[in-house]
Amino acid sequence: MLRSLSVAKTGLEAQQTMLDVVSNNLANLNTSGYKRARAVFQDLPYDTVRAPGAASSQTTFLPTGLQLGNGSQVSGTSRNFTQGTSVVTGNTFDFAISGPGFFQVLLPNGTVAYTRDGTFKLNNEGTVVNSDGFPIQPAITIQGVTPETIVYARDGTGTALDGQGATQQLAPFQIASFINPAGLRAIGGNLFLETTASGQPIVGQPSINGLGEIAHKTLENSNVNVAEELVNLITAQRAFEIASRSISSSDEVLQRLGQL
Amino acid sequence: MDRALWVAMTAARNTTLQEAANANNLANTGTTGFKSALHAFRTVPTEGGASLPTRIYSVDSTAAIDFRQGPLQTTGGTFDLALGGPGFFVVQDPDGREAYTRAGDFSLRADGTLVDRQGRIVVGEAGPIVVPGDRKIEIGQDGTVSALPQTAPFNELAVVGRIKLVAPELNTLSRGADGLFRTFDRQPLPAAASLDLRQGALESSNVSPVDGLMATIRNARAFDLNMQMIQRLNTSAEATARLLNIA
Numbered sequence: 001m002l003r004s005l006s007v008a009k010t011g012l013e014a015q016q017t018m019l020d021v022v023s024n025n026l027a028n029l030n031t032s033g034y035k036r037a038r039a040v041f042q043d044l045p046y047d048t049v050r051a052p053g054a055a056s057s058q059t060t061f062l063p064t065g066l067q068l069g070n071g072s073q074v075s076g077t078s079r080n081f082t083q084g085t086s087v088v089t090g091n092t093f094d095f096a097i098s099g100p101g102f103f104q105v106l107l108p109n110g111t112v113a114y115t116r117d118g119t120f121k122l123n124n125e126g127t128v129v130n131s132d133g134f135p136i137q138p139a140i141t142i143q144g145v146t147p148e149t150i151v152y153a154r155d156g157t158g159t160a161l162d163g164q165g166a167t168q169q170l171a172p173f174q175i176a177s178f179i180n181p182a183g184l185r186a187i188g189g190n191l192f193l194e195t196t197a198s199g200q201p202i203v204g205q206p207s208i209n210g211l212g213e214i215a216h217k218t219l220e221n222s223n224v225n226v227a228e229e230l231v232n233l234i235t236a237q238r239a240f241e242i243a244s245r246s247i248s249s250s251d252e253v254l255q256r257l258g259q260l
Numbered sequence: 261m262d263r264a265l266w267v268a269m270t271a272a273r274n275t276t277l278q279e280a281a282n283a284n285n286l287a288n289t290g291t292t293g294f295k296s297a298l299h300a301f302r303t304v305p306t307e308g309g310a311s312l313p314t315r316i317y318s319v320d321s322t323a324a325i326d327f328r329q330g331p332l333q334t335t336g337g338t339f340d341l342a343l344g345g346p347g348f349f350v351v352q353d354p355d356g357r358e359a360y361t362r363a364g365d366f367s368l369r370a371d372g373t374l375v376d377r378q379g380r381i382v383v384g385e386a387g388p389i390v391v392p393g394d395r396k397i398e399i400g401q402d403g404t405v406s407a408l409p410q411t412a413p414f415n416e417l418a419v420v421g422r423i424k425l426v427a428p429e430l431n432t433l434s435r436g437a438d439g440l441f442r443t444f445d446r447q448p449l450p451a452a453a454s455l456d457l458r459q460g461a462l463e464s465s466n467v468s469p470v471d472g473l474m475a476t477i478r479n480a481r482a483f484d485l486n487m488q489m490i491q492r493l494n495t496s497a498e499a500t501a502r503l504l505n506i507a
Contacts, residue, residue, distance in 0.1 A: 003280035011287030018290060038335070040365060040377060041291040043284075043439040049277075050321070052434070064302065067322040067435065068277065069284030072291050075377050078365065082336050179393030180368040199370035202393060210395060210409065239289045242469050246283045249476045253276060256487050 003068065005250040010071030011243035014041055017074045018236040025224045026233075033084070033096075033116030033190050034222035036229075037077040044070035081181045084116075084223035086215055092150050093120040093128065096220040099212025101175035104137035104203070105130050105191060112137055113191035114176055114184065114201070116220055122147070132189055140171040152216040156206035173214055176201035265493050267315050272486035274301065274320040279479040281322070286472040293363030294465035296326040297435070325441075327430050330362075330466035332458065338397050339366040339374065342463040343425070344456035348441065350383035350424045350449075351376050358383060358448050359440040360426065360433065362463055374405075374423075378438075382423060385451050389421040399423070399459040427452035 021039040028034040052065035086096050095118030097103070102114035113134075120136065123129045128140040142150065145160035145168050152158040156173035178184060183197030194201055207213040281299040288294040300323035305316045332342050341349070341364030348360035359380075366382055369375050374382040374389040381388045384405075391397055395407035395418070403423035409416050426449040433441040443449065 002276055004276065004283035007280055007283040007287055011283070011289075014287065014290060039290075041288070041294075042363075042377060043288050043291050043294055046435060046437045046439065048437065052322075064300075064321040064323050066277070066320055067297065068280050069288070069297065069439075071284055071287040072294075078337070078367070080335070080337055177393065179372050179391075180370060182367050183370065196370055199372075199393070210393070235290070238469070242286050242289065242473065243283075245473060246286050246476055249480045250279065250283070252480055253279070253483050256484055260487065260490065 007071040008243050008246035014072045015236050015240040022232045031222050032219045036224045037079050042075040084221040086218050094219050096215040096218040097212040101177045101212040105134045106137045115190050117190040154213040156214045176203045268486045268489040270317045275483045277320040282475045285467045289467045291465050296467050298324045330463045332461045334461050336460045340462050342458050342461040347425045347427045347455040351380040384421040385424045425455045
């Protein structure tokens with residue numbers, strides 16, 4: 001009906017999405033290995049009502065045209081993979097990656113998911129699993145050793161003492177990195193799946209070929225910055241108010257038209 | 261009276277168009293690298309024929325693009341780039357030619373090519389910029405992209421390319437339907453030296469909410485004035501009709 005009404009509506013929708021993204025970040029403030037997301041906006045295509053340079057008579061040309069925008073939209077959410085702060089927990093099965101890389105987790109459907117959350121446990125078979133009970137890949141099985149004596153080094157190799165006090169080698173960690181981690185698809189549960197945008201996983205031993213190092217008995221906190229999110233929250237709220245002001249003004253125009 | 265009615269009607273209609281442009285600016289307060297559109301009324305005098313030059317229509321037109329610097333917002337992203345002064349990033353148009361943008365929220369394609377948010381290739385001074393996946397990327401103030409090893413030895417620095425930055429005359433740029441800027445002649449521009457590129461920051465939209473809200477009020481009042489004008493003209497038309505009836 002009135003162009004400004006629908007344009008302002010796109011602004012409301014975009015800011016609403018921004019609020020959704022910010023509140024999801026704030027809700028995951030204490031989620032281990034969570035990576036904060038940011039809503040990315042872009043302007044919608046422009047309509048050229050009159051092109052500049054069009055003829056205004058046989059000998060004259062319009063110096064300026066008329067170009068009207070259609071508002072804004074959320075073009076996507078961009079995930080920020082900067083390192084979260086490390087917290088030493090002292091738990092034997094807590095791991096963090098310092099630097100780039102993801103732990104690999106085997107989902108029940110046979111696909112491999114990737115996570116920065118190293119809150120692992122042992123299942124009844126002695127296999128190292130994540131909080132949801134999905135085994136990590138390649139599988140690490142801990143048998144015949146005292147769990148308290150497990151020590152994993154920065155390069156992902158591990159040792160433990162058996163009942164006789166002899167040192168046993170444990171299966172090493174292998175981690176995966178991506179050329180474009182921002183292209184990974186989040187599926188919840190702190191897990192990501194590979195996509196065509198992320199590229200193929202580059203699997204290797206930690207601490208070499210650009211992969212990060214394993215930090216044992218440590219967890220990586222979420223990288224959400226409360227101050228930044230609160231500022232984003234305020235910005236989104238005010239931008240929402242401005243867009244709604246634009247709508248009420250358009251409404252006044254329509255109301256005035258109805259009084260004619 | 262009918263002609264005066266047309267003048268008032270045209271003004272009212274173009275006021276709603278101008279408000280649409282203003283609403284577009286306000287809707288893009290959160291769009292990275294967005295530049296406000298400046299709209300102005302253009303006068304269209306009616307002359308010629310038997311009529312006297314009494315009427316001047318006002319028509320909305322996109323007068324210019326406000327290229328003022330938007331505030332820089334630190335994000336910390338490796339491929340979040342912003343220009344701290346004049347200049348533009350160059351992306352490849354679907355037709356293979358250059359288009360310009362201030363939005364530096366770039367990312368990598370699966371093959372390591374630097375692309376913008378819509379997947380268009382970011383133009384480097386020597387073709388597209390392809391970065392190796394296992395390196396830490398540093399982008400210098402002049403756009404030089406270098407890849408550093410993530411782990412020791414740290415001294416193997418490799419220059420991958422240089423992001424092309426241009427500084428065209430602002431009055432040669434127009435905005436396309438996709439929001440990118442292009443020059444009128446579409447010829448590739450020479451790379452500009454000494455521009456201020458910052459890594460880990462994005463340029464926010466330069467829309468001023470104050471100006472936008474003032475314009476909203478101004479447009480609403482201008483519309484109202486024209487509506488009153490239409491009603492007055494209607495009243496005088498009625499009076500004319502009454503007089504003619506008596507006669």
